[in-house]
Amino acid sequence: MKYIDTRGGNKTFNFEQVLLGGLTENGGLYVPETLPKFTKSEIESMRGLSYNGLAFKILRPFTEDCFTDAELKNIIELAYKNFSEGEIAPLKKLKDNILVLELFHGPTLAFKDFAMQILGQMFETVLKRNNAFITIAGATSGDTGSAAIAAFKNSERAKIFILHPHNKVSDAQRKQMTTVISPNVKNIAVEGSFDDCQNIVKGLFADAGFKEKYSLSAVNSINWARIAAQIVYYFYAALKADEKQEGVSFCVPTGNFGNIFAAYTAKQMGLNIKRLIIASNANDILTRFINSGVMEQKGVTHTLSPSMDIQISSNFERLLFDFCARDQKALNAFMARFKETGRYDVPPVMLSEIKKVFTAFKADDGATLEVIKSIYAQTGVILDPHSAVGVNAALQYNGSEPVITLATAHPAKFGAAVKKALNVEVEVPPSLKKFLEGKERFEVLPVSLEAVKLYMENNA
Numbered sequence: 001m002k003y004i005d006t007r008g009g010n011k012t013f014n015f016e017q018v019l020l021g022g023l024t025e026n027g028g029l030y031v032p033e034t035l036p037k038f039t040k041s042e043i044e045s046m047r048g049l050s051y052n053g054l055a056f057k058i059l060r061p062f063t064e065d066c067f068t069d070a071e072l073k074n075i076i077e078l079a080y081k082n083f084s085e086g087e088i089a090p091l092k093k094l095k096d097n098i099l100v101l102e103l104f105h106g107p108t109l110a111f112k113d114f115a116m117q118i119l120g121q122m123f124e125t126v127l128k129r130n131n132a133f134i135t136i137a138g139a140t141s142g143d144t145g146s147a148a149i150a151a152f153k154n155s156e157r158a159k160i161f162i163l164h165p166h167n168k169v170s171d172a173q174r175k176q177m178t179t180v181i182s183p184n185v186k187n188i189a190v191e192g193s194f195d196d197c198q199n200i201v202k203g204l205f206a207d208a209g210f211k212e213k214y215s216l217s218a219v220n221s222i223n224w225a226r227i228a229a230q231i232v233y234y235f236y237a238a239l240k241a242d243e244k245q246e247g248v249s250f251c252v253p254t255g256n257f258g259n260i261f262a263a264y265t266a267k268q269m270g271l272n273i274k275r276l277i278i279a280s281n282a283n284d285i286l287t288r289f290i291n292s293g294v295m296e297q298k299g300v301t302h303t304l305s306p307s308m309d310i311q312i313s314s315n316f317e318r319l320l321f322d323f324c325a326r327d328q329k330a331l332n333a334f335m336a337r338f339k340e341t342g343r344y345d346v347p348p349v350m351l352s353e354i355k356k357v358f359t360a361f362k363a364d365d366g367a368t369l370e371v372i373k374s375i376y377a378q379t380g381v382i383l384d385p386h387s388a389v390g391v392n393a394a395l396q397y398n399g400s401e402p403v404i405t406l407a408t409a410h411p412a413k414f415g416a417a418v419k420k421a422l423n424v425e426v427e428v429p430p431s432l433k434k435f436l437e438g439k440e441r442f443e444v445l446p447v448s449l450e451a452v453k454l455y456m457e458n459n460a
């Protein structure tokens with residue numbers, strides 16, 4: 001498979017370049033030139049595969065110029081052996097036609113582990129083969145950072161710098177990052193929002209000299225490998241919920257648009273997905289877009305679902321690229337306008353095409369707390385606030401097909417929010433407890449690309 005750049009040129013790239021490169025040299029994102037497609041009967045033949053077996057089938061076409069079958073199998077094996085015993089991604093009925101896909105049984109108790117554990121093993125394989133070393137720069141609103149640190153903390157070939165918004169992640173999320181005292185792990189608390197952190201990371205990649213000097217790589221979902229690994233659980237869940245391939249919808253708590261973009265890609269690959277439901281918290285830029293065609297940044301609001309406190313959803317660029325008929329010039333014009341003015345709007349015809357696939361609903365903190373309360377009262381299930389934003393959307397959606405809503409984090413990561421809703425303490429799993437007791441270490445820096453560069457130079 002060849003990859004192209006959303007923002008320019010006819011150049012094509014192989015998987016190793018995509019994995020190591022993160023952002024393209026034009027500041028764009030890598031996407032497959034053409035997607036692998038599975039027929040209904042090919043999908044049928046996947047039924048009954050283990051999670052690892054399915055991961056192999058899905059990841060194979062994306063990575064075949066980079067890994068042998070044996071290498072890919074080993075990567076998958078090593079990635080998922082760190083998940084808690086039992087099923088990797090349990091699918092449970094919640095109520096009526098709503099099912100919940102629990103994606104929080106990995107080492108850091110959030111869905112990020114699914115792709116990050118794979119990424120860690122992929123990087124290790126390639127770096128060893130090339131006898132190479134990299135510096136990872138990542139931005140997090142709470143979960144990507146801890147998942148990345150867990151995946152890379154023992155690497156002898158990757159140094160990892162993670163930027164999080166100071167005082168704007170939960171205590172558990174912060175401690176999962178800052179108590180990992182390892183020579184290759186550096187945590188930076190930026191006095192701004194997640195968007196500021198992500199802009200700084202993109203700024204590091206835009207400096208070609210800096211990127212080359214430090215062999216910069218990305219672990220955010222701007223890295224296509226993240227998206228590829230996240231596609232797997234959509235196939236896994238749909239095969240379980242939909243015995244006759246009649247179609248299901250997915251409801252995804254959304255921030256950086258990586259997770260739901262993986263669902264969209266699964267649909268393009270042949271999975272019978274009826275609708276993709278975007279669930280936003282008070283940072284509802286995507287919901288407003290779906291309802292109006294106007295993408296317009298407003299200030300970031302700090303919410304009870306902090307991992308979704310995002311206004312610049314990086315992966316939306318990949319979707320827009322498709323809906324611009326993959327016209328790089330048109331895409332560039334949208335991206336330039338957004339950078340300059342914080343706003344763009346799409347023509348009604350494009351919006352109506354997007355709305356054939358996507359629906360969106362918003363839940364502010366009040367609605368999030370209400371959902372946690374009512375679901376607990378009705379089912380005994382304790383939702384974390386991000387998953388609750390998802391369930392809120394699934395409840396508002398009015399379809400007759402099964403709706404699979406993603407539980408993206410374990411409630412213990414957001415104990416204060418759950419206590420606010422239910423007045424109960426969530427039982428903290430041992431894998432989280434060990435972080436809560438550790439000594440923290442992190443550097444506080446202003447919203448400044450130069451300050452982050454200097455810190456990285458001094459700590460590389």
Ligand SMILES: Cc1ncc(COP(=O)(O)O)c(C=O)c1O
Nearest residue numbers: 143254255256257258259307408
């Ligand atoms: C718990 C949780 N839910 C939802 C999201 C939103 O996912 P995405 O950024 O892929 O849209 C995130 C962060 O990415 C998260 O950490």
Ligand SMILES: N[C@@H](CCOP(=O)(O)O)C(=O)O
Nearest residue numbers: 140141142143144220221256
């Ligand atoms: N919510 C994320 C934000 C970054 O998302 P990513 O999927 O692009 O890495 C987080 O928890 O850090």
